[in-house]
Amino acid sequence: MPIPALAAAHRAAGRQPVSAPPAAIIAPAATHAVINHGDTAWMLVSTVLVLMMTIPGLALFYGGMIRGKNVLSTLAHSFATTCLVTLLWYAVAYSLSFTHGNAFIGGLSRVFLHGMGRDTVSDRSMAIPESVFMSFQMTFAIITPALISGAFAERIKFSAVLWFSALWLLVVYTPVVHWIWSPQGWLAHLGVLDFAGGTVVEVNSGVAGLVAALVLRPRTGYGREAMAPHNLVLTIAGASLLWVGWFGFNAGSAISAGGLAGMAMMATQIATAAAAMTWMFLEWGARGKPSVLGMASGAVAGAVAITPASGFVDPSGALIIGFAGGAACFWAVTYVKNALGYDDTLDVFGVHGVGGIVGLILTGVFAVKAIGGTPGALEGHVGQIGKQLIAVVAVAAYDAIGTFLILKLIDVVIGLRPSLEEEREGLDITQHGERAYNE
Numbered sequence: 092m093p094i095p096a097l098a099a100a101h102r103a104a105g106r107q108p109v110s111a112p113p114a115a116i117i118a119p120a121a122t123h124a125v126i127n128h129g130d131t132a133w134m135l136v137s138t139v140l141v142l143m144m145t146i147p148g149l150a151l152f153y154g155g156m157i158r159g160k161n162v163l164s165t166l167a168h169s170f171a172t173t174c175l176v177t178l179l180w181y182a183v184a185y186s187l188s189f190t191h192g193n194a195f196i197g198g199l200s201r202v203f204l205h206g207m208g209r210d211t212v213s214d215r216s217m218a219i220p221e222s223v224f225m226s227f228q229m230t231f232a233i234i235t236p237a238l239i240s241g242a243f244a245e246r247i248k249f250s251a252v253l254w255f256s257a258l259w260l261l262v263v264y265t266p267v268v269h270w271i272w273s274p275q276g277w278l279a280h281l282g283v284l285d286f287a288g289g290t291v292v293e294v295n296s297g298v299a300g301l302v303a304a305l306v307l308r309p310r311t312g313y314g315r316e317a318m319a320p321h322n323l324v325l326t327i328a329g330a331s332l333l334w335v336g337w338f339g340f341n342a343g344s345a346i347s348a349g350g351l352a353g354m355a356m357m358a359t360q361i362a363t364a365a366a367a368m369t370w371m372f373l374e375w376g377a378r379g380k381p382s383v384l385g386m387a388s389g390a391v392a393g394a395v396a397i398t399p400a401s402g403f404v405d406p407s408g409a410l411i412i413g414f415a416g417g418a419a420c421f422w423a424v425t426y427v428k429n430a431l432g433y434d435d436t437l438d439v440f441g442v443h444g445v446g447g448i449v450g451l452i453l454t455g456v457f458a459v460k461a462i463g464g465t466p467g468a469l470e471g472h473v474g475q476i477g478k479q480l481i482a483v484v485a486v487a488a489y490d491a492i493g494t495f496l497i498l499k500l501i502d503v504v505i506g507l508r509p510s511l512e513e514e515r516e517g518l519d520i521t522q523h524g525e526r527a528y529n530e
Contacts, residue, residue: 134346140339141230144315152329160517165261241437289399297444309434365413366393392420395446408457
């Protein structure tokens with residue numbers, strides 16, 4: 092979240108505001124900072140929760156929704172992305188995201204985590220080790236390209252996934268993080284409210300997923316052959332892990348174990364449940380039966396929508412955002428996708444893109460000064476909606492252009508799609524030489 096908002100949030104939570112120096116430049120006073128064991132313990136737990144969202148959460152959620160011949164391939168996308176992004180975040184991406192640079196990109200002072208010692212504190216709170224903050228943010232960097240993989244599941248080479256994840260992390264994700272969450276970032280200076288990643292994770296992954304779906308074109312047989320989920324038990328298990336992990340995602344973004352984390356946790360639970368019920372009843376009315384997949388999708392949609400707002404809104408605002416996120420994502424997945432005919436395999440844009448946009452805009456409406464330090468439109472600060480819209484448009488445009496160019500480059504160099512025969516046989520065998528199920 093932007094540093095001015097963070098300081099205000101600390102005041103609202105009864106803590107002393109933090110005067111944050113540029114990332115990774117430890118002011119003299121910081122050498123005397125005392126690490127708070129309670130805050131550090133909560134951030135360690137949050138880091139584990141967010142990592143759980145990708146492995147096993149997202150891997151199972153995605154893996155159950157595709158055909159059995161591609162389940163290992165889909166699981167491999169999440170697992171390999173976790174490994175690859177970890178190394179890139181350590182080597183250079185963390186430094187480019189959070190250290191002193193300019194309004195658009197950070198510097199190189201933390202390349203290979205140079206200068207980060209055991210007792211170096213994070214300038215985000217002066218109360219937790221920087222190593223913990225670095226690891227927490229790493230889990231956000233891991234899940235974002237892993238989310239995108241759902242848009243092109245069942246029709247991409249594994250080598251192309253690795254190249255895409257690496258290039259997209261460095262070219263698209265890293266600058267957007269700096270824009271939003273670095274004290275120097277231009278969107279942070281503008282006053283955009285994004286508590287836990289509505290732009291950084293959700294809009295970013297959703298727009299990239301839509302572009303990827305369009306560039307790779309539909310799966311072979313799409314619209315003509317049955318492509319039903321092969322194991323919804325896996326999907327529900329994954330969705331449940333995502334729900335639980337989201338508390339680390341949102342409440343952990345308070346960077347402390349205080350009242351702000353508690354409000355973010357409460358808002359997350361309310362919005363997620365509201366969106367799941369909204370999707371369920373809309374589907375029940377439209378199709379005559381409430382599907383379990385629909386309930387799970389609605390829960391994810393609600394968690395997505397509340398992500399940017401979780402540390403800024405009260406319970407009533409969270410409820411409305413949950414209702415709106417569930418309804419908007421249901422409409423996007425059920426009607427818009429079918430009307431336009433694009434093959435976003437696992438509805439990355441319909442859930443994460445649309446849900447993130449709805450959540451960001453409504454954050455500007457329902458933000459409560461007494462909670463997050465910044466008022467929204469309902470408290471007379473109508474201009475906050477405009478700031479939120481600028482963030483949506485800027486991130487979506489940059490993301491779309493960057494994603495398109497990266498995919499085209501990969502296609503020219505190594506190719507994106509396997510052969511028609513390989514795709515029909517299944518990517519588990521043709522890309523990995525294994526089967527998920529041996530009968």
